[in-house]
Every structure is written in C-alpha cells, then in structure tokens.
Amino acid sequence: MRVRLQHVAHTRSGDKGNTSNISVIAYDPVFYPFLKAQLGPDEFLRHYSGTVRGPVERYEVDAIAALNFVAHGALGGGVSRSLCLDNYGKSLSAAILGFELEIPDELADRLRGMPA
Amino acid sequence: MKNTLRIGAGSAWWGDRIEPAVLNAERGDLDYLCFETMAEATVSAAQVRARRDPSFPGYDTNLDDRMRGVLPACLGRGTRIVTNQGWINPDGAARRIVHWLREFGATGVRVAAVNGSLITDRVLDLADTILETGGPTSSLAPTLVSAEAYLGAEPIVEALRNGAQIVVTGRVADPSLFLAPMMHEFGWDALDHAHLGPGSGIGHLMECGAQVTGGYFCDPGFKDVPEPWNLAFPIAEVAPDGSAVLTKVAGTGGAVNLMTVKEQMLYEVHDPASYITPDVVVDFTTASLEQVGPDRVRVSGIGGKPRTPTLKVSMGCMEGFIGEDMFFYAGPGALRRARLAKRILEERFRIVNLDADELRIDFLGLDAIHGAMSPSDQPEPYEIAVRVAARTRTREEANKVGREVDGMAVSGVGHTGKRVPHHDRVREIIGVWSALVPRERIRPSINYFES
Numbered sequence: 001m002r003v004r005l006q007h008v009a010h011t012r013s014g015d016k017g018n019t020s021n022i023s024v025i026a027y028d029p030v031f032y033p034f035l036k037a038q039l040g041p042d043e044f045l046r047h048y049s050g051t052v053r054g055p056v057e058r059y060e061v062d063a064i065a066a067l068n069f070v071a072h073g074a075l076g077g078g079v080s081r082s083l084c085l086d087n088y089g090k091s092l093s094a095a096i097l098g099f100e101l102e103i104p105d106e107l108a109d110r111l112r113g114m115p116a
Numbered sequence: 117m118k119n120t121l122r123i124g125a126g127s128a129w130w131g132d133r134i135e136p137a138v139l140n141a142e143r144g145d146l147d148y149l150c151f152e153t154m155a156e157a158t159v160s161a162a163q164v165r166a167r168r169d170p171s172f173p174g175y176d177t178n179l180d181d182r183m184r185g186v187l188p189a190c191l192g193r194g195t196r197i198v199t200n201q202g203w204i205n206p207d208g209a210a211r212r213i214v215h216w217l218r219e220f221g222a223t224g225v226r227v228a229a230v231n232g233s234l235i236t237d238r239v240l241d242l243a244d245t246i247l248e249t250g251g252p253t254s255s256l257a258p259t260l261v262s263a264e265a266y267l268g269a270e271p272i273v274e275a276l277r278n279g280a281q282i283v284v285t286g287r288v289a290d291p292s293l294f295l296a297p298m299m300h301e302f303g304w305d306a307l308d309h310a311h312l313g314p315g316s317g318i319g320h321l322m323e324c325g326a327q328v329t330g331g332y333f334c335d336p337g338f339k340d341v342p343e344p345w346n347l348a349f350p351i352a353e354v355a356p357d358g359s360a361v362l363t364k365v366a367g368t369g370g371a372v373n374l375m376t377v378k379e380q381m382l383y384e385v386h387d388p389a390s391y392i393t394p395d396v397v398v399d400f401t402t403a404s405l406e407q408v409g410p411d412r413v414r415v416s417g418i419g420g421k422p423r424t425p426t427l428k429v430s431m432g433c434m435e436g437f438i439g440e441d442m443f444f445y446a447g448p449g450a451l452r453r454a455r456l457a458k459r460i461l462e463e464r465f466r467i468v469n470l471d472a473d474e475l476r477i478d479f480l481g482l483d484a485i486h487g488a489m490s491p492s493d494q495p496e497p498y499e500i501a502v503r504v505a506a507r508t509r510t511r512e513e514a515n516k517v518g519r520e521v522d523g524m525a526v527s528g529v530g531h532t533g534k535r536v537p538h539h540d541r542v543r544e545i546i547g548v549w550s551a552l553v554p555r556e557r558i559r560p561s562i563n564y565f566e567s
Contacts, residue, residue, distance in 0.1 A: 010339055010375060012332070014384030017248055017548070023382035025375070050488025061388050061401055064378045070386045080157055080545050081435065083476040083505040086485045095486050113338040
C-alpha cells in the first residue's frame with residue numbers, strides 16, 4: 001500500500017547557517033528498511049524542489065532507526081538573511097510528512113494515525 | 117564522588133519561559149541548574165545595541181527575572197548555577213547576580229565570570245578562511261561587528277573547582293554548560309574523550325530545554341502529549357560513566373519518551389557520528405535508549421572521539437536591512453484579489469525604483485512558509501495574507517516596503533484588510549559567518565565576585 005510518511009515516521013528540523021537538518025525517525029523499526037530504500041537524498045531533494053537548493057546528504061542512524069538529512073541551501077541564505085517568514089525553517093520538517101512510500105499491506109496495522 | 121549528579125535545564129533560549137526553571141529549582145532536587153540563552157547572532161546583536169544604547173548592560177535582558185525566580189530555591193538546596201547569560205559582559209552579569217544574592221540575604225557566595233570568547237579585534241589575524249564560502253575573512257573587515265570563539269567546558273570547570281557557586285559566561289558551546297558540572301563532579305579530565313563524549317551528548321539533549329520533554333513535538337493524532345500547556349524543562353540524572361536518565365518534575369505536562377529523545381538527539385546535528393564540540397567529538401550512532409519508567413529514558417552508549425585542534429568562531433557582519441509587512445483578504449475571491457495586489461506592488465516597486473537584493477511577495481495560507489515546493493493544486497483558502505519582504509543595502513530602500521504597503525489601504529484592491537503600522541517594519545541584518553582558529557590562541561580568563 002502507498003502511504004504518506006506521516007504514518008511511518010516522525011520528523012524534526014534544526015538550523016545551522018543556510019543548512020537545515022531534517023531527521024526522519026521510524027515510529028516502528030519495522031518501517032526503517034522501507035524508509036532507507038525509498039527515501040534517498042535524491043528523492044528528498046525532489047520533494048523539496050524549489051525550496052531546498054541542495055546538495056543533500058543522508059546519514060543513517062541504524063541504532064535508533066532514523067535517517068538524518070542535511071539539506072544545504074535550505075534557509076534563503078541563512079537565518080538572518082532569509083526573507084522567508086519561517087526563517088529558521090522550523091516547519092520544514094513537516095513537508096516531508098507528505099512524501100509517499102510503499103509499505104507491505106501486512107504492516108498496515110502498525111501504521112500510526114491511520115483513519116479508523 | 118557522587119553516584120548520581122542531578123542537572124536541570126533552566127532555559128533553552130533568551131525568550132524561554134521562566135516558570136519551568138523555577139519549578140526545576142524548587143522541585144527538581146538539583147545539584148546544578150544550567151541556563152542557555154544565546155542564539156547564533158546574540159553577541160553581534162548585543163554589540164550593535166550596546167553602541168547605540170549606553171544603558172544596555174550587555175547581558176541577558178531577562179537575567180533579573182530568571183535570577184529572582186530561581187535564586188531562593190537554589191540557595192536553599194545548594195544548587196549551583198551555570199549560565200551563559202553574560203553575553204558580551206559576563207563581569208556585569210556576575211555583579212548583577214551578586215546584587216540579587218545580597219537582596220536574598222546570601223553573603224559570601226562566590227560568582228565567577230568567564231571571559232575571553234570575544235576576539236573581534238584579532239579575529240582577522242587568527243582566522244583566514246570563511247567556512248561557508250571558502251573566501252578570505254579579510255573581506256569581512258568593513259562590515260564586521262563582532263567575533264566570538266565558542267569556548268568549551270574547561271574554564272567553567274576551573275571556576276567550579278575554585279569554589280564558584282554560580283558561573284556566568286559569554287559564548288560557550290551549548291553542551292559545554294552541562295558537561296562542565298559532570299567533569300567537575302566526576303573528575304573527568306579535559307582529554308578523557310571516552311567520558312566527555314557521552315557527557316557532551318547528554319548536554320546536547322538538555323540544551324534545548326523542553327524540546328526533549330514534549331515541546332516542539334506534539335502533533336494531534338500522531339504524537340500526543342498530556343497538558344502541552346504545562347511543559348517542564350528536563351532533568352538529567354547522570355552516572356559517573358556518562359550514561360544518564362532523562363526525566364522531568366512529576367505532575368507536569370509533556371513527555372519524556374523514546375520519540376522526544378530521538379528527535380532531540382538529531383536536532384541541529386549533521387553527521388551523527390561526528391558532532392563536533394569544543395570539548396570532544398560526539399558519536400550518537402552508538403547510543404542506546406531505554407524507557408525505564410514513566411517519563412524516564414535511560415541514555416547510554418554515546419561515544420566520544422578526541423577533540424579537534426581548533427575552535428569555531430562566529431563573525432557577525434552588518435549586511436543591510438529587511439523591510440517587511442503584510443495585509444489581508446478574506447471571503448470568496450480572496451486569492452484573485454491577493455494576486456492583483458501582488459501585481460500592483462510589483463509595478464509600484466518598479467515605479468519607486470526599489471533597489472533590493474531580493475524581493476519576495478508570498479500568499480500566507482498558500483505558499484509563504486514552504487515556498488516553491490508548496491502543491492499547486494490546493495483548494496483556495498477562505499482567508500489569505502499577502503506578505504511582502506525585501507532585502508536591501510540601505511534603510512531608506514527597506515522603508516519603501518512599508519510605504520508601498522501603506523498605499524494599498526486606499527489605493528489598492530477592493531476589500532483589502534490592513535493593519536495600522538504601529539510596529540517596526542524594518543530590521544537590520546546581522547549576517548553570521550564561521551571560521552576556525554587554533555585553540556591555543558584563545559585564552560579564557562575568569563574573574564571572581566562575592567556577595
């Protein structure tokens with residue numbers, strides 16, 4: 001089944017200069033391999049197309065079933081220079097919740113926040 | 117040596133709430149209470165303000181409220197305080213803290229001020245290359261406002277060893293504020309990276325306060341936390357091996373669970389195997405987390421690698437101005453009126469020769485936050501705000517944004533809603549650049565005061 005990432009993982013963004021890091025953390029480690037296989041740096045950058053300039057690096061943190069994306073050129077030149085209302089990019093981590101990925105049907109009952 | 121050291125967070129930034137700090141002081145049974153109050157541009161902004169406003173003391177403008185709130189309980193329990201509220205005037209902050217100590221009748225209490233991070237006058241000699249651009253630091257000379265090195269935990273440890281009950285610093289790396297008490301109490305050497313790694317990692321988990329206890333976290337239906345209006349700041353119960361249990365005062369809202377800890381572990385981290393601090397290079401990839409009770413997460417296995425030979429320096433530069441304002445539409449057709457308003461503004465900015473490095477006219481409610489990536493097939497919102505921002509070299513140019521938005525009141529589109537501009541619509545940009553300096557060239561100094 002095809003689901004939005006928000007049912008599979010939780011996310012948080014942090015800022016450093018003109019770079020935003022966005023962590024994508026599996027709610028259940030069972031989903032981690034699917035995240036790892038389907039959400040690479042290229043898919044990430046495509047999802048943020050027009051908003052993140054790139055490049056994007058991806059770090060894998062297997063111990064906590066998490067991916068850490070480091071998105072360069074994401075904050076309009078840096079927190080103090082950015083003309084974006086959300087100049088820290090605090091809400092950027094929400095955008096990836098809409099990324100769609102393929103999850104085996106038999107894992108459906110482990111998805112979080114699915115409508116009953 | 118203590119078996120367990122109890123360290124609480126008192127703030128995660130300048131504007132943070134005071135009550136959770138007071139709660140930690142009164143009910144956290146803390147050995148140490150640590151305050152983090154600085155953002156990237158805090159020092160530069162303080163320098164600019166100090167030049168213009170001789171009455172500005174140069175330290176945390178909330179220092180009085182914070183100290184008034186926590187000192188009675190800290191004095192009662194013997195809780196020591198480590199805080200970076202000194203900004204550009206740690207000595208002044210220490211004197212002010214002494215004032216409050218005397219107000220509360222505490223005499224003979226030692227307060228240390230850690231100086232030495234400010235290196236504005238010699239940064240161009242100490243550092244050659246701007247990290248972000250690879251260009252020479254000398255190119256920043258005409259606009260440089262301030263430069264500060266990120267100090268580590270060592271000078272704080274020295275102050276604690278010399279009997280300071282309260283240590284107030286200028287720029288220190290955030291995790292170092294929490295690591296210093298561990299080094300002091302457990303006798304960890306400054307080169308003992310096997311202990312400093314986990315200690316600094318715990319500091320990283322604590323430095324953003326409520327972000328590990330349910331703040332910047334809850335999302336209805338997905339990640340709910342109880343009473344999100346009543347969050348506590350975290351407490352770390354640290355063991356001599358550098359492992360810790362993260363928790364919070366009982367009876368408060370929020371949550372300390374595996375999810376809040378994982379999110380904070382990666383917050384503002386790039387390579388999780390090499391999180392560089394002045395004291396040690398932290399490796400989070402070996403961490404192990406365990407929920408050992410309600411709102412209790414045990415963190416162990418964080419690794420450490422030897423510290424780097426350099427310290428990071430932040431350089432703040434005056435880079436011009438941002439002018440911004442917004443106005444509103446609602447009801448059927450809000451978006452079409454907003455689109456015409458945007459067109460009118462673009463033409464007006466041409467007519468008044470707006471000289472901007474960048475101009476942005478967004479529709480708040482549609483694409484102002486996530487920008488170009490926002491889906492184009494969204495339903496039309498009932499309400500929309502037109503938000504205008506321009507980055508300019510001069511204040512005069514930035515003022516044109518507000519002037520032209522004012523014109524939209526009677527010379528704009530039908531049904532335009534607009535605020536009367538009582539607020540300041542132009543702000544200065546202090547751009548921040550980084551560089552590295554050899555650590556032996558930075559010499560912290562400590563001054564002691566007594567109540």
